[in-house]
Amino acid sequence: MSGPALGLPRGPDKPSKAVKGGTAPDQTASTASSSVSSVHVSIEGKPATLSFDDDLFWLARGGSSAHAVNGADRALDPRHAYICVPNALVLYSSFVPDSDGGSLLVRLLAPPANQSNPLGPFGFKAPPSKASQVASLQTALSKKNEAPSASADGEAARSKLIALQEQIQGPCANVRLVKIEARLVAKAKGVHALEEDQQERATEWAEKLMRLAYGPEAAAVKPFRHLKVLINPVGGPGKGVQLFHSKVRPILEAAGCTLDIQITTHSGHGLSIAQTIDINAYDAIVTVSGDGMLHEILNGLAKRPDGAEALEKVCVAPIPTGSGNAISVNLLGVKQGFSMALASLNAIKGRPLSLDVCSITQPRSDTLPARASSTDGKAKRKSRALNASVVSSATASQSAAVDAAEASSDPPALERAPSQAYTHSYSFLTQAIGLMADVDLGTEHMRALGDARFIIGYVGGVLANTPCEVDIHVKLGASGTTNRADMRRRVARFAEGSQSLDSTHDGGLQAAGSGEEEDAQQVENATLEWTSSPQRANGSGQTSNAAQLRHGSVLDPLSGPSQEALPVLDLQDPSWPHTVLPVLQGATTPTGWAKVDARISGLYAGKLPYVARDLMQFPYALPGDGLLDLALLLHDGGRAGKLRAIDGAEKGQIIYDRALSYFKAEAYRVTPRRKAGDKALKGGGLLSIDGEHTPYAPFQVEVSRNLHFKVLSLFGRFVCPLVEPPAPPAGSSA
Numbered sequence: 001m002s003g004p005a006l007g008l009p010r011g012p013d014k015p016s017k018a019v020k021g022g023t024a025p026d027q028t029a030s031t032a033s034s035s036v037s038s039v040h041v042s043i044e045g046k047p048a049t050l051s052f053d054d055d056l057f058w059l060a061r062g063g064s065s066a067h068a069v070n071g072a073d074r075a076l077d078p079r080h081a082y083i084c085v086p087n088a089l090v091l092y093s094s095f096v097p098d099s100d101g102g103s104l105l106v107r108l109l110a111p112p113a114n115q116s117n118p119l120g121p122f123g124f125k126a127p128p129s130k131a132s133q134v135a136s137l138q139t140a141l142s143k144k145n146e147a148p149s150a151s152a153d154g155e156a157a158r159s160k161l162i163a164l165q166e167q168i169q170g171p172c173a174n175v176r177l178v179k180i181e182a183r184l185v186a187k188a189k190g191v192h193a194l195e196e197d198q199q200e201r202a203t204e205w206a207e208k209l210m211r212l213a214y215g216p217e218a219a220a221v222k223p224f225r226h227l228k229v230l231i232n233p234v235g236g237p238g239k240g241v242q243l244f245h246s247k248v249r250p251i252l253e254a255a256g257c258t259l260d261i262q263i264t265t266h267s268g269h270g271l272s273i274a275q276t277i278d279i280n281a282y283d284a285i286v287t288v289s290g291d292g293m294l295h296e297i298l299n300g301l302a303k304r305p306d307g308a309e310a311l312e313k314v315c316v317a318p319i320p321t322g323s324g325n326a327i328s329v330n331l332l333g334v335k336q337g338f339s340m341a342l343a344s345l346n347a348i349k350g351r352p353l354s355l356d357v358c359s360i361t362q363p364r365s366d367t368l369p370a371r372a373s374s375t376d377g378k379a380k381r382k383s384r385a386l387n388a389s390v391v392s393s394a395t396a397s398q399s400a401a402v403d404a405a406e407a408s409s410d411p412p413a414l415e416r417a418p419s420q421a422y423t424h425s426y427s428f429l430t431q432a433i434g435l436m437a438d439v440d441l442g443t444e445h446m447r448a449l450g451d452a453r454f455i456i457g458y459v460g461g462v463l464a465n466t467p468c469e470v471d472i473h474v475k476l477g478a479s480g481t482t483n484r485a486d487m488r489r490r491v492a493r494f495a496e497g498s499q500s501l502d503s504t505h506d507g508g509l510q511a512a513g514s515g516e517e518e519d520a521q522q523v524e525n526a527t528l529e530w531t532s533s534p535q536r537a538n539g540s541g542q543t544s545n546a547a548q549l550r551h552g553s554v555l556d557p558l559s560g561p562s563q564e565a566l567p568v569l570d571l572q573d574p575s576w577p578h579t580v581l582p583v584l585q586g587a588t589t590p591t592g593w594a595k596v597d598a599r600i601s602g603l604y605a606g607k608l609p610y611v612a613r614d615l616m617q618f619p620y621a622l623p624g625d626g627l628l629d630l631a632l633l634l635h636d637g638g639r640a641g642k643l644r645a646i647d648g649a650e651k652g653q654i655i656y657d658r659a660l661s662y663f664k665a666e667a668y669r670v671t672p673r674r675k676a677g678d679k680a681l682k683g684g685g686l687l688s689i690d691g692e693h694t695p696y697a698p699f700q701v702e703v704s705r706n707l708h709f710k711v712l713s714l715f716g717r718f719v720c721p722l723v724e725p726p727a728p729p730a731g732s733s734a
């Protein structure tokens with residue numbers, strides 16, 4: 001596993017919120033064995049022992065010879081500890097000497113009390129031994145590849161494995177801040193003076209614990225981060241400010257981070273902050289918000305003249321206070337995705353993980369009128385924010401004029417700007433049109449319900465059963481595929497590879513395991529092809545920042561290999577032929593541009609597996625593969641089928657639904673057949689990019705090969721299980 005291991009045995013007993021020390025007699029520092037470092041202290045007048053080994057920190061009662069049982073000191077055994085946590089959950093440790101000895105300060109995150117066994121301070125309850133946990137984990141891991149998929153035994157082994165992996169990945173549900181202040185004092189002043197080197201040893205003990213808490217030497221994370229904190233006061237249920245001050249700030253400050261806090265005052269504020277922030281001044285930007293703020297930061301950074309450098313240097317640590325919080329769910333796992341404490345720990349100790357950035361182009365002529373004519377106040381604010389983020393494809397002087405107009409955030413001023421060929425914005429999460437856009441953007445009035453609003457919107461949308469009238473063109477490219485079994489293999493290989501990641505946590509294909517060479521080669525070839533190909537981009541050359549378009553813009557003509565009419569894309573998946581897709585005569589799987597010939601209810605494309613806690617829509621999404629995962633909700637799937645698809649949606653099995661087509665492509669283009677404002681369209685036409693309102697107009701998307709968006713991650717990969725394909729439907733021959 002890469003990143004801090006958070007799942008080793010945890011302290012079973014109830015920790016007090018603040019454990020304060022007082023004067024007490026026992027004050028010897030000792031080392032019980034080569035791997036355990038202990039210091040005997042007093043806490044609230046009672047003797048206690050603070051210990052750590054390479055993996056764990058624990059606090060136990062006693063520690064002097066008086067507590068020895070059969071010659072062994074129980075305090076040195078983590079199984080008898082009152083608090084016992086992985087070192088990864090230790091935030092801070094230091095020794096402050098004084099004339100009476102001094103104080104050892106240790107701050108950490110610990111699991112909550114065990115309700116069935118609410119022992120008070122210094123109670124004893126033995127957790128399962130570390131050795132037996134590790135052994136059972138290893139056994140389960142070795143069974144991983146042997147487990148037959150269909151048998152009950154296989155299922156049981158797999159469930160156990162998943163449970164154990166989850167324990168490693170995030171056992172820290174509801175962890176809370178514990179502050180330990182322990183005294184190192186002489187037994188009686190002037191009579192038993194401190195041993196000569198006792199303070200020195202206490203200092204060394206605290207420093208060593210701190211080093212273990214922040215990772216092994218080579219891969220150590222720098223403690224005491226300087227963080228820019230951006231709080232969206234209106235994201236999700238609108239509790240960002242309150243949650244930050246009550247749950248997040250105490251943890252960040254306990255870890256010794258310094259904070260520069262700013263509350264956003266309007267939509268688009270995050271974007272303008274990212275455009276002007278000193279990219280060398282902070283270790284990370286902490287967003288107390290949903291995904292919307294990250295979208296703004298991505299666009300703000302990318303739009304800067306030093307966009308590539310800014311995206312390379314700035315890391316973002318999300319704290320989930322929005323509605324969907326998809327980025328946090330992917331980084332922390334579905335169970336811990338909304339955990340303020342774990343997200344705070346990520347801001348303190350996470351390492352950079354590079355996410356793919358999608359380039360999106362739209363005809364400028366279509367986006368400007370949409371912005372000015374919008375009647376919805378919120379949509380207008382958001383649209384303005386988005387347009388402030390667009391990147392001109394024009395010459396430097398035109399670009400400067402547009403920038404000046406955009407900086408004003410004034411729609412009339414924007415319209416006076418020279419007309420440009422296309423706008424260019426960025427996405428890291430999803431693009432949606434049709435049903436899923438209606439679910440996302442059409443439920444904003446239910447914001448107070450948190451992420452429950454999405455399920456309500458989905459059921460309403462399915463019952464309305466409106467077709468999504470768009471033309472879709474897709475470029476699968478050399479490494480795109482419609483084969484789900486192939487995609488699953490790629491994800492499995494990537495997961496194996498990412499286990500061996502250590503300090504880099506790059507998330508890219510270079511992390512792939514031995515079986516990945518072929519895919520890695522494909523990506524390598526694609527990169528070479530891209531870097532050597534001339535910039536098409538509507539003949540206008542490079543955009544004003546570092547983004548480059550490999551597949552041209554939305555305005556470029558689409559053509560087949562020899563300029564003939566575009567072929568129809570065969571969406572059939574040979575490994576899963578159980579959809580309602582008709583068999584198309586003469587359809588092929590070309591690598592160039594092809595058109596989709598299917599009636600759909602919506603298109604949903606994404607780069608991260610989870611789009612919400614209860615929806616793993618893109619289980620085979622990978623960072624760094626240069627591909628977008630696309631899900632087409634087939635109109636002919638019917639209402640009942642789409643409602644049934646909710647079952648198993650959080651496990652990713654939705655992609656095996658009869659009413660869904662799922663594939664990976666290098667680029668795609670969507671051209672709505674109806675104009676924005678058409679009364680037949682919900683909300684006059686909704687297009688969602690990363691959950692944000694975007695002008696309803698043609699758009700083309702590709703994965704940028706030269707830009708990445710860096711977020712902090714505790715695990716170096718998305719925390720999501722490998723999807724188990726469901727059994728084929730009864731009566732099918734496959």
Ligand SMILES: Nc1ncnc2c1ncn2[C@@H]1O[C@H](COP(=O)(O)OP(=O)(O)OP(=O)(O)O)[C@@H](O)[C@H]1O
Pocket residue numbers: 232233234235236237264265266267268269288289290291292293296321322323324325326382385447691692
């Ligand atoms: N002070 C503010 N007033 C009005 N809007 C704001 C303010 N600050 C930020 N915003 C806007 O709020 C929008 C929603 O933010 P956010 O993503 O945090 O919440 P959400 O949409 O509920 O969550 P999610 O995107 O995870 O579903 C963003 O588009 C952002 O531009």
